[in-house]
Amino acid sequence: MSRPDHMDVAAYALGVLDAQDTERFEEHLATCWACAAELETMVPVVGLLSDIDGETMSALEHTQTDPALLDRTLVAVRAHRRRSRVRQLLATAAAVVVLGGLTGIGFNTVIDDANPPSVVAEPTLPAPAPPTDSTGGGPTGPGVGGNEAEGDQYDATDPSTGVQTTMFLAQKEFGTRINFSLRKLPGPRTCRLVVIRKNATTEVISTWSVPDEGYGTNTQPQGLELSAATAAKVGDIKQIQVQSVDGNGVASPLVTVGL
Known part of the structure; x- marks a missing residue:
């Protein structure tokens, strides 16, 4: 351009730049928010000039109106026709900035996903999960294992370990579906839920880990709630036992529920 880019805002708004200067200024406008903001303030003023139609202009021309003023007005009207083009350009520039911001957010998300926070292992449940039964209604009581309490309730406390279960x-x-909660369960340890049938056979139906603070303790007052299932019918079950398993795979009972 023949003069600094920042000086061409008014000339561009009024449409007095030639084609080459117009193209160069639009390239500058796409990256200069100062010029874009100044141009935006001029749009309403230029818009007012658009209300003057061709007939009015012709009438003015046949009067003793200053010819120079008439020429400037005609130029302003022509500039108004470019207003939609200017607004589109401003919207495009704003979209570029917004896209850049979103890209930064996306980049941070990728970084966070690449370094997920450490979590305590959750209890493992057997697969496949039992189907949902929407017909049965159980006794009143707290829901355990993420499901509403259903079925016959059994409570037990081991006199040696102090572990409590419902x-x-x-x-x-x-x-049989088994929803159960555990309290006074110290950690760290690995536990499992074992079904002992009346025919003396056993089945491990769930395993989980207990963090250092345990569950239902002074450190962690919240008890542990789980859900599991077995192919055994309720009438075939003699006992359900929560066991602690050491590093050598040796199991010892923590609390036992007799049926």
């Missing part, structure tokens, strides 16, 4: 056993077509 279990709800519900008869299902696939076998």
